[in-house]
Amino acid sequence: MAENKTNKTEKVTLPVKGMTCASCVFTIENAVSNLPGVAKIGVNLALENATIEYDKNITNLDKIKATIKDIGYEVIEEKGREDETKLLWQKAKTRLIIIWAITIPIIILMLLHMLFMVHIHFIDYLILGLGIVAVFIPGFNTLKAGFNSIRYGAASMDVLIGIGTITSLVTGLLKILNFSIENYAGIAGMIMAFHLTGRYIEAMSKGRASQAIQRLIHLGAKTVRILSNNEEKEIPIEEIKIGDVMVIKPGEKVPTDGEIIFGASSIDESMVTGESIPVNKKVGNDVIGATINQQGLLHVKATKIGKDTFLSQIIKLVEECQGSKIPIQEFADKITARFVPVVIAIAIITFFSWLFLSQYLRTILVWGNNYLPWVNYTLSPISLAIFAAVAVLVIACPCALGLATPTALMVGSGIGAERGILFRSAEAIQTLRQVKAIVFDKTGTLTQGKPEVTDIMTTNNFSEMQLLELASSLESGSEHPLALAIIVLAKAKQIRTINPTDFQALSGKGIIGKLNEKEVIIGNKILFNELNINYSQLNDQISKWESEAKTVMLISRGGILVGAIAVADALKEGSKSALAELKNMGLNLIMLTGDNPKTANAIGIKAGIDKIIASVLPADKQKVIENLQKEYGLVAMVGDGINDAPALKQANVGIAIGTGTDVAIEASDVTLVSGNINGVVTAIKLSSATFKKIKQNLFWAFFYNVIAIPLAMLGLLHPIIAEIAMAASSVNVVSNSVRLKRQKL
16 A cells, blocks of 8 residues: 655555544554654544555664554554454454453442442452453453553543543552442443443444445455456456456456457446446447446456556545545644543542542532432542542543544545545535535536537538548547547548648647648637638628537638538536526536637526636636635636646636546546536535534534533542443444435435
């Protein structure tokens, strides 16, 4: 998973297990960042990984792994990540069984003592012994992680649990030494039992939250059938090479990205595009790995393998998004970074307050005794002080705060990937819901991008065949959709083409070249006006075509107008309804195009867009976006071409049509794999729903601590109830994020 950044710097992402809260993140970051040669580290709690940039001439990966392991966390090799994760879960389950086998007898002994007033002296010894076993055997990893956190200058949730349980055990020791103090050793075992139960349930919940990315990973084929010496041979997918010819039978997965060289079929691409309708494919068409061949036998030449495949790129984008942070998380991180030290300080204040001011605080317990069965105001000041301080330590664990944002992002980005919407960064999820205006490129975005020649008009005694020969010959040097429309028609009419010389493309205006030593120009009115070529005789016809939403290309030879060709590009299916829904959401819709105003307005009216900005050269699109940002505030841009890339970068959120160019996709924040404009609607709804979950999670995480800590300080919250509430809070945050899957988008 490493990639070179410079000759010296290496970047690697390591799966890390054993993190329980946001403070664990800071513990790992502090320990690793202190290593010489480490330039940058980012740890993600929900994804359970660490991305590290380091100078390989100063330090090495083994030293980094050893440091992470030394502070109490597991570093897993990527290749065996899934098996190792299952093994760790199995270990967690085993610890859970052991600790409850120890804790249940503790609970029985404590109930005998409380309910039946059994005062057998050896019970204190038994409870202390069982408590020590529970805390130091199944709970050893928690204590070790807490110790290592302190050792590296950080304070994690494990520190709070460690201090709370050991303090409780000490009370048991003091009790059997005949000190006047309540025995809380049993509570230590129960706290650890509920703590490990909460961690196990939370791990299972996080597993459900990351199901989308796991499903994507499992989509890939495990084996592939290739042609070798005209014979079929089945090999592991890891052994395939670029250029190998794959044999794909009906009902089978396409093993990797490739080009069809034999056969025709319909391909189910829903797993990567979100579109349920199969796509017809024939010789020369590209196919995507992990899609399903529904009908015919296909021979496909492998063109991309491994991490270069489309599916791998989707997984990479989703992981990058899930691993990035949004602005609102920075606020939560700042609080969490200081949270545990503040809680320890509060616990110390609570302890000494009860120790020296118990005569005043006891009145609260007298009142609480009427409503809460565990409140006992007759205990000694030292017992009351320990009871309240332990409750503060246990209730205040910041696990829920650390999980609030990343789990919601994990689920939201996963849902997007399943629907063909790829968020490149988490910030795009937060920003998209706030945009006030959306700018759409016309050709290939709102329209099919596959225009067809609809009308031909000739002048100066030129025939249609002659005009098409000129146009198709010169356009053979261009890849513009309008050029392709002319070339397709010329091929259909079997018109020969001549190779142009001195070819020159004038961005947003047209093309110039020489055919048989004569200059030929194909372009719009702007270009012909600049070159002073008269086209007035076609003005009426041009106006008529433009009013019908057709793009007009004027053609001259030797400086004389010889004709014009009209090309029309139909709106994409569903564009009109999608735009109407965006309008109903209160968004300002704008169409940006290089077409002339008449053609642009005609398309705009059909699409239902009120504001049209026409005759914009590609170089000016970025400036237009800047001006719109001044007018509206946050602006999103939807485009598909190379000339859209600067504008996509300038926009607050750039949305690329996945059927467009790689340059546009790389410049964007969001990619719509299917190219369907309905994806914009879904992306905005998903953005709003995900951010709503993040705010809900943060609210409940903060609210829970704001309410619970004062109750614990006042001695009204039993440490066991506090631990149950803490675990429930973490599980609630993850479960609330998972409920995002039920959201209607």
